[in-house]
Amino acid sequence: MAAKRAAKKRVFPIGLAVGVVGIVAIVLMVSIIAGINAAMGRIQQDDPRRATVAPSGLSAVPAVPGAAAPAAGSLGAPFNILLVGVDRRTNPEEGVRSDTLIAVHVDPQQKTAAMLSIPRDTIVQVPNVGQAKINTAFATGYNNAEQIYGRGTAPDAGGGALAAETVEQFLGVKIDYVAQVDFSGFAQLVDAIGGVPIDLQQPLLDAEYPTDDYGVQRIYMPAGLQVMDGATALTFARSRHSSDDFGRAKRQQMVLRAILQQIKARGLVENASAISKWLDVLSANVRTTLPLSDPATLTSLAALAREISPDHIVQLSLNPDDAQLTMDGSDLYWNQADVEALVARWQGAAGAAGGAAARIQVLNASNTDGVATKITESLRAQGFQMLNPDNAITTSDTSRLIDFAGRPEVAQRLAAALGLPASAVVDTPGPGDPPEAEGVDIVLLVGNDFEQAWLGGR
Numbered sequence: 001m002a003a004k005r006a007a008k009k010r011v012f013p014i015g016l017a018v019g020v021v022g023i024v025a026i027v028l029m030v031s032i033i034a035g036i037n038a039a040m041g042r043i044q045q046d047d048p049r050r051a052t053v054a055p056s057g058l059s060a061v062p063a064v065p066g067a068a069a070p071a072a073g074s075l076g077a078p079f080n081i082l083l084v085g086v087d088r089r090t091n092p093e094e095g096v097r098s099d100t101l102i103a104v105h106v107d108p109q110q111k112t113a114a115m116l117s118i119p120r121d122t123i124v125q126v127p128n129v130g131q132a133k134i135n136t137a138f139a140t141g142y143n144n145a146e147q148i149y150g151r152g153t154a155p156d157a158g159g160g161a162l163a164a165e166t167v168e169q170f171l172g173v174k175i176d177y178v179a180q181v182d183f184s185g186f187a188q189l190v191d192a193i194g195g196v197p198i199d200l201q202q203p204l205l206d207a208e209y210p211t212d213d214y215g216v217q218r219i220y221m222p223a224g225l226q227v228m229d230g231a232t233a234l235t236f237a238r239s240r241h242s243s244d245d246f247g248r249a250k251r252q253q254m255v256l257r258a259i260l261q262q263i264k265a266r267g268l269v270e271n272a273s274a275i276s277k278w279l280d281v282l283s284a285n286v287r288t289t290l291p292l293s294d295p296a297t298l299t300s301l302a303a304l305a306r307e308i309s310p311d312h313i314v315q316l317s318l319n320p321d322d323a324q325l326t327m328d329g330s331d332l333y334w335n336q337a338d339v340e341a342l343v344a345r346w347q348g349a350a351g352a353a354g355g356a357a358a359r360i361q362v363l364n365a366s367n368t369d370g371v372a373t374k375i376t377e378s379l380r381a382q383g384f385q386m387l388n389p390d391n392a393i394t395t396s397d398t399s400r401l402i403d404f405a406g407r408p409e410v411a412q413r414l415a416a417a418l419g420l421p422a423s424a425v426v427d428t429p430g431p432g433d434p435p436e437a438e439g440v441d442i443v444l445l446v447g448n449d450f451e452q453a454w455l456g457g458r
Helices: 014-028 036-043 136-143 145-149 155-171 184-192 230-238 245-266 272-285 295-307 336-354 371-381 408-418
Strands: 079-088 096-107 112-117 123-126 130-133 177-182 196-200 204-210 216-221 224-228 286-288 313-317 325-328 331-334 359-364 400-403 442-446
Touching (some): 036 286, 096 336, 123 136, 123 155, 155 177, 155 336, 196 245, 331 336, 359 371, 371 442
Antiparallel strands (some): 196 224, 325 331, 400 442
């Protein structure tokens, strides 16, 4: 096996958009949608992890220490939820697969969230299987639900439970809840909000995009701003042959941001007609162990949905820049110490995002065009509140942070994210530095010494 490192990408799959945005929409409109109790009953499912007796040779796995069942009620304390993107194939021989796994740490008090994406080819210990790819866990639980968790356990519930147990063991954290999203519902959700605007910086060409009948077709999307319907957005987000998995992850993030922006811009969470359409999509394609039938939980989720900002959602991924990776074919083996360090960063990132309300502007003082925009997007994805980038009046060989507003805690976090030394953070502009501007708290002056990692991708 050979060691391999690659450029870091922050993954934010579209399954999350369907699950979180949809559930948010439901709880905001719970009082005005007729028949919602029945829909809630279809969406909410029991968590079979709470019962540990297995009736056959397969065995339920002890939870991570301290992983007692969370009590129903208001979600006031931080919690973790595993989001599972489910790919259901029409061919019975291909079965059901978990195509996406994201652990989300939510801090209701700070009104923040931090996501950690786990590549599906990661090799871990899967209960009742042994060492295998992490996406094997859902399929195993789905196909052996009653054998592992007892009579009457639904396949979906068994799949989600075993995936959660596997992730708990791999990350060493408690997974309080599970949310499953069927990819087939994504296109319907996008159509329900009137499509999403996407600005393609370059054309997309995929000569081998897979079709539902197991063939391939040629896909071409021109560069420029366009409004995508559900089917087009799904194709855009899932295309693999147009670039690589890193490019695919970036497109998924673009679609998610477009969905969130569309919801905000059109005020769709207050639109009963739109929520009604979402409800039909969600009831068919979303399952979660969140106690949605509990009024206090619904109240807490509604408050969180109203107050959380997209700028306070931190995006992290298990990637070769943050953890040593060894590859054997498509199998990914991660250094466990590096994984633990990333988990600690993930658990602390949500709180950090809540304090990242300082307004930051990136000014390009380098000789390379376009870097300010890319750095701004990368930092925004990490939870910083970013203003529109601009060019500096003069060039500079060195990068530095100018803290005009006296926000050293944010400036230090920003310096740490970029790998800048403490000496690069100043509170007074020097000769040739930009003057203080209204509405700008911190300026990142990007010099010719900037690192490619700051750009957030290829």
